[in-house]
Amino acid sequence: MDIMAGTDIRNQTSVQEFILLGFPGTWYFQIFLIVVFSVMYFLTIIGNMSIIALVRTHPRLHTPMYFFLCNLSFLEIWYTTACVPKAIGIMLGTSQTISFTVCLLQLFFLLSMGSTECFLLAVMAYDRYLAICHPLHYSSLMNRTFSAHLALLSWLCGFLAISVLATLISRLFFCGPKVINHFLCDIDALIALSCTDTCFVELATFIVSIIVVVISCVITLVSYIHIISTILRIPSSEGRQKAFSTCSAHLTVVTIWYSSTIFLYVKPSAQNSLDLNKTINIFNTVVTPLLNPFIYTLRNKEVKEAMGKALRRMLSGFEKPWI
Numbered sequence: 001m002d003i004m005a006g007t008d009i010r011n012q013t014s015v016q017e018f019i020l021l022g023f024p025g026t027w028y029f030q031i032f033l034i035v036v037f038s039v040m041y042f043l044t045i046i047g048n049m050s051i052i053a054l055v056r057t058h059p060r061l062h063t064p065m066y067f068f069l070c071n072l073s074f075l076e077i078w079y080t081t082a083c084v085p086k087a088i089g090i091m092l093g094t095s096q097t098i099s100f101t102v103c104l105l106q107l108f109f110l111l112s113m114g115s116t117e118c119f120l121l122a123v124m125a126y127d128r129y130l131a132i133c134h135p136l137h138y139s140s141l142m143n144r145t146f147s148a149h150l151a152l153l154s155w156l157c158g159f160l161a162i163s164v165l166a167t168l169i170s171r172l173f174f175c176g177p178k179v180i181n182h183f184l185c186d187i188d189a190l191i192a193l194s195c196t197d198t199c200f201v202e203l204a205t206f207i208v209s210i211i212v213v214v215i216s217c218v219i220t221l222v223s224y225i226h227i228i229s230t231i232l233r234i235p236s237s238e239g240r241q242k243a244f245s246t247c248s249a250h251l252t253v254v255t256i257w258y259s260s261t262i263f264l265y266v267k268p269s270a271q272n273s274l275d276l277n278k279t280i281n282i283f284n285t286v287v288t289p290l291l292n293p294f295i296y297t298l299r300n301k302e303v304k305e306a307m308g309k310a311l312r313r314m315l316s317g318f319e320k321p322w323i
Contacts, residue, residue, distance in 0.1 A: 015174035017099045022090035022183045030091045040290050041084045047293030048073035058306040064147035068124045071151050076289035079113040083285050087183040103185040108166040115212045116158030122216040123150045125223035128247040133230045168201045209265040249296045260284050
């Protein structure tokens with residue numbers, strides 16, 4: 001019977017495109033969301049590009065910590081670009097359909113860059129661990145070559161891990177319905193729409209989530225346990241404050257990112273509320289990429305000083321001598 005049922009499914013017409021619902025509501029609600037998404041997207045691009053420009057133009061910021069921060073900012077630009085313009089098109093009513101191929105590509109890039117961010121945050125935590133717990137050996141341990149290798153490894157591992165899931169999802173069969181209750185191609189939504197057995201895909205998703213999210217989170221957690229214990233042993237309050245200020249911004253970003261990512265992906269089954277997933281995904285793909293440059297700017301003394309110098313230089317360029 002199972003073989004006959006599988007044959008019947010394969011004989012049906014496969015769904016070649018999906019309809020993304022976005023955010024159902026009144027026209028005024030759609031306009032409000034379009035404005036909010038557009039402003040947040042613009043600020044995200046400007047904020048993260050400013051971080052990259054600051055690091056490149058200020059020699060004082062040419063350190064491994066800011067090299068990793070540039071990688072994170074570069075990733076955030078493409079991470080939000082992979083979904084926000086399409087989401088705006090959906091709300092405008094001009095781009096609600098998406099082909100299965102494009103849907104799979106969007107899913108692959110979003111999950112790959114999300115996985116890369118997990119690894120980058122773990123690498124940044126390890127960098128802060130070396131800087132605070134082993135300051136005398138930091139320059140020799142975290143040299144330019146090693147930091148470049150860590151960044152490259154983060155990108156490679158992020159994309160390679162998700163290529164396994166993308167391959168499995170590409171083999172799923174969709175025979176209808178073809179409406180996705182989301183503003184992007186989410187893995188849970190695709191699993192829910194598939195008319196073939198998805199147990200193996202769900203298991204693979206859970207295993208990859210454990211490897212990527214949980215392991216990188218554990219590395220980050222262990223690094224910060226050592227960092228905090230080292231900071232608490234510093235005798236002077238000024239020394240403790242200076243040491244903590246170098247990692248407080250990263251700790252804030254880590255807390256925001258992992259809390260939402262673990263909720264979305266570290267679960268044995270995809271049968272969660274898709275409406276709730278959609279809400280959390282807004283936070284992950286729109287809010288977090290916007291917050292990161294502001295968190296690093298407002299909570300990092302060196303970045304604030306570099307930004308102040310850049311602004312003064314820019315303003316002085318507009319000044320003209322009185323005749």
